[in-house]
Amino acid sequence: MNVAEKLKxxxxxxxxxxxxxSSGSARVGKDGFGxxxxxxxxxxxxxxxxxxxxxxxxxxxxxxxxCAYCVNRASANPPRATFTPEExxxxxxxxxxxxxxxxxxLSSGVCRSPxxxxxxxxxTLELLRxxxxxxxxxxxxxxxxxxPELISRAGLLADRLSVNIELPSRESLKLLAxxxxxxxxxxxxxxxxxxxxxxxxxxxxFKSAPTFAPAGQTTQMIVGAxxxxxxxxxxxxKGLYSSFDMKRVYFSAYLPVSTSPLLPGRExxxxxxxxxxxxxxxxxMRFYKxxxxxxxxxxxxxxxxxxxxxxxxxxxxxxxxxxxxxxxADYEMLLRVPGVxxxxxxRIVRARRLASLGAxxxxxxxxxxxxxxxFLTARGKYAGAVAPDSPFLREMLSERRDMAQLSLFGxxxxxxxxxxxxxxxxxxxxxxxxxxxxEW
Amino acid sequence: xxxxYDGTFDGVLCAVFDVFALRDEDAEILPADxxxxxxxxxxxxxxxxxxxxxxxxxxxxxxxxxTLRRLYTAWLSHDEHVEEYILAAVRCAVAxxxxxxxxxxxHAIFELDRLATLVGNEAHRMLQFVxxxxxxxxxxxxxxxxxxxxxxxxxxxxHSRFRDVAFMIRDLTHLRAILSNPRxxxxxxxxxxxxxxxxxxxxxxxxxxxxxxxxIAERRNPKLQQHFVPQKYRSFVAEFRDGADARR
Ligand code: SF4
Numbered sequence: 001m002n003v004a005e006k007l008k009x010x011x012x013x014x015x016x017x018x019x020x021x022s023s024g025s026a027r028v029g030k031d032g033f034g035x036x037x038x039x040x041x042x043x044x045x046x047x048x049x050x051x052x053x054x055x056x057x058x059x060x061x062x063x064x065x066x067c068a069y070c071v072n073r074a075s076a077n078p079p080r081a082t083f084t085p086e087e088x089x090x091x092x093x094x095x096x097x098x099x100x101x102x103x104x105x106l107s108s109g110v111c112r113s114p115x116x117x118x119x120x121x122x123x124t125l126e127l128l129r130x131x132x133x134x135x136x137x138x139x140x141x142x143x144x145x146x147x148p149e150l151i152s153r154a155g156l157l158a159d160r161l162s163v164n165i166e167l168p169s170r171e172s173l174k175l176l177a178x179x180x181x182x183x184x185x186x187x188x189x190x191x192x193x194x195x196x197x198x199x200x201x202x203x204x205x206f207k208s209a210p211t212f213a214p215a216g217q218t219t220q221m222i223v224g225a226x227x228x229x230x231x232x233x234x235x236x237x238k239g240l241y242s243s244f245d246m247k248r249v250y251f252s253a254y255l256p257v258s259t260s261p262l263l264p265g266r267e268x269x270x271x272x273x274x275x276x277x278x279x280x281x282x283x284x285m286r287f288y289k290x291x292x293x294x295x296x297x298x299x300x301x302x303x304x305x306x307x308x309x310x311x312x313x314x315x316x317x318x319x320x321x322x323x324x325x326x327x328x329a330d331y332e333m334l335l336r337v338p339g340v341x342x343x344x345x346x347r348i349v350r351a352r353r354l355a356s357l358g359a360x361x362x363x364x365x366x367x368x369x370x371x372x373x374x375f376l377t378a379r380g381k382y383a384g385a386v387a388p389d390s391p392f393l394r395e396m397l398s399e400r401r402d403m404a405q406l407s408l409f410g411x412x413x414x415x416x417x418x419x420x421x422x423x424x425x426x427x428x429x430x431x432x433x434x435x436x437x438x439e440w
Numbered sequence: 441x442x443x444x445y446d447g448t449f450d451g452v453l454c455a456v457f458d459v460f461a462l463r464d465e466d467a468e469i470l471p472a473d474x475x476x477x478x479x480x481x482x483x484x485x486x487x488x489x490x491x492x493x494x495x496x497x498x499x500x501x502x503x504x505x506x507t508l509r510r511l512y513t514a515w516l517s518h519d520e521h522v523e524e525y526i527l528a529a530v531r532c533a534v535a536x537x538x539x540x541x542x543x544x545x546x547h548a549i550f551e552l553d554r555l556a557t558l559v560g561n562e563a564h565r566m567l568q569f570v571x572x573x574x575x576x577x578x579x580x581x582x583x584x585x586x587x588x589x590x591x592x593x594x595x596x597x598x599h600s601r602f603r604d605v606a607f608m609i610r611d612l613t614h615l616r617a618i619l620s621n622p623r624x625x626x627x628x629x630x631x632x633x634x635x636x637x638x639x640x641x642x643x644x645x646x647x648x649x650x651x652x653x654x655x656i657a658e659r660r661n662p663k664l665q666q667h668f669v670p671q672k673y674r675s676f677v678a679e680f681r682d683g684a685d686a687r688r
Contacts, residue, residue: 011653046655049664098572350542361545
């Protein structure tokens with residue numbers, strides 16, 4: 001089989017992975033070539049609007065496991081292929097030299113055994129780093145069940161490691177991926193965290209010691225294949241951030257790749273809107289100092305409102321805080337105003353030291369007045385078209401109009417995301433992890 | 441007074457220096473190539489002294505590191521008002537003893553920041569969209585057609601990344617090119633006519649194959665793709681050049 005055929009198979013098999021980010025590492029070396037930019041760089045966007053930053057392929061799509069939700073499961077019948085480390089390394093180098101990519105995102109099916117697969121992947125990384133003297137970005141997906149020694153070696157070659165948590169609950173995992181166990185997925189996460197701490201300590205004493213996975217670790221889970229609520233998912237993701245120092249938790253809406261009776265069938269629409277809302281909620285937790293329990297409180301629904309972005313939803317549930325006066329409110333409170341992002345909140349805080357700000361000034365600070373007008377006053381003036389406690393407000397802020405387009409199977413050509421895509425499209429941004437947090 | 445400068449960024453900083461030195465309250469600054477020779481103002485030529493430019497630059501950097509680069513980025517827009525905004529920004533910095541970009545409520549600062557963002561964003565796009573071909577001479581070459589004069593902002597990135605080879609990036613809009621070799625990089629003028637680069641055979645084909653296969657058909661979203669890869673850049677981005685749709 002030639003490289004083109006392998007590339008086709010192994011890219012196709014890798015495309016369901018959500019992450020393609022190349023951020024979090026600033027690598028540069030005197031010998032050789034290549035570099036990693038702290039913020040990451042996207043190089044292209046595929047027809048689904050997702051960013052392409054890294055060459056995202058599998059080492060092999062052969063797999064001895066049989067996870068029901070996966071196209072590569074042992075019982076499925078896709079064409080199978082395995083790269084040799086030499087083929088893959090040279091592909092990375094040639095693509096990189098043409099500025100197509102920032103580096104490699106390497107994952108794999110479990111080919112023969114976890115350790116055998118990891119060895120193949122590590123061999124590829126060693127070729128890149130040691131033989132080609134390649135300093136670009138490498139993200140390696142750790143194979144569950146791989147030995148700690150191999151994880152330790154991989155971390156010294158890669159910028160980022162990740163282990164998929166796969167599904168939002170233990171029970172779902174047992175049901176759909178019986179050969180994997182929650183404990184078996186969490187163990188390598190713990191390993192990575194420990195190795196990173198140990199390495200940080202070593203580096204204190206020996207400055208020249210190589211850095212272990214400088215861009216840290218991430219994970220991802222499939223949503224919509226099983227019955228967990230958004231609150232379950234956000235709680236889990238909060239736990240993952242805090243227990244393992246995750247840099248990112250990715251969500252991927254389940255796509256019907258299997259006819260297993262355990263999984264939703266083709267008639268169920270893909271939950272892209274839900275994925276989008278989860279990313280927004282995740283964003284609120286990471287950059288806006290919201291807690292999972294605030295975004296969804298036990299008293300209310302345990303699922304995010306599909307028609308409202310979670311920040312607006314929170315503000316509507318808490319009229320007691322609004323409107324806030326932009327000239328006096330503290331930074332944390334400004335961050336909670338829908339339509340005010342991290343950047344504009346910082347600008348407001350800097351600018352108001354000089355002179356008090358009016359509504360027009362706010363626009364110049366980058367505030368999205370369409371939403372913010374209902375939640376703030378400037379020099380005591382409220383600019384909203386309706387009062388903050390108006391029963392119509394909810395309607396005015398909701399994005400219900402776009403819902404029709406979400407049923408992909410009703411109209412195959414309809415765009416998957418709501419119309420009027422702007423830079424505040426958090427799913428796309430979340431996926432490429434670039435750019436400042438979106439302005440809400 | 442109308443202050444005519446030599447069309448370089450150092451020159452515009454020198455002009456600002458002169459405006460302060462002469463206590464010119466009613467100053468206008470123009471690059472030589474935009475000066476028509478006729479003006480109602482009293483006209484003078486700016487004294488191009490690098491130490492003057494340094495003094496203005498150092499003052500701005502003291503308030504907040506990075507301010508000078510942002511000013512430079514905005515200046516690269518060559519907007520017809522940019523000198524006016526730069527002068528206003530320096531005046532604002534001096535008056536408040538602070539980073540001028542903190543004062544976005546002022547028209548001139550807002551505009552200056554907007555220009556810097558436009559140019560800066562396009563420079564970032566070029567980091568994304570430059571596509572090299574490997575020539576027979578083993579030199580790597582790329583063509584771009586940016587709206588703004590962004591070469592000075594992207595040279596260092598590519599030079600440090602591809603430090604072991606020789607490459608060039610031709611800006612066909614402004615007819616200038618980055619030339620880089622392991623020792624140094626610089627910008628040189630291009631002739632008016634530039635023959636197209638050869639196609640890059642095997643790896644370009646493999647790349648397009650990858651590009652087509654990494655998309656998830658069920659999530660197709662041309663609108664979002666369009667947003668990130670605007671039409672105006674597609675003519676020089678290999679995977680879009682001959683119509684990604686045509687290959688499907
Ligand atoms: S182990 Fe990975 S590749 Fe194999 S079936 Fe499970 S999810 Fe798919």
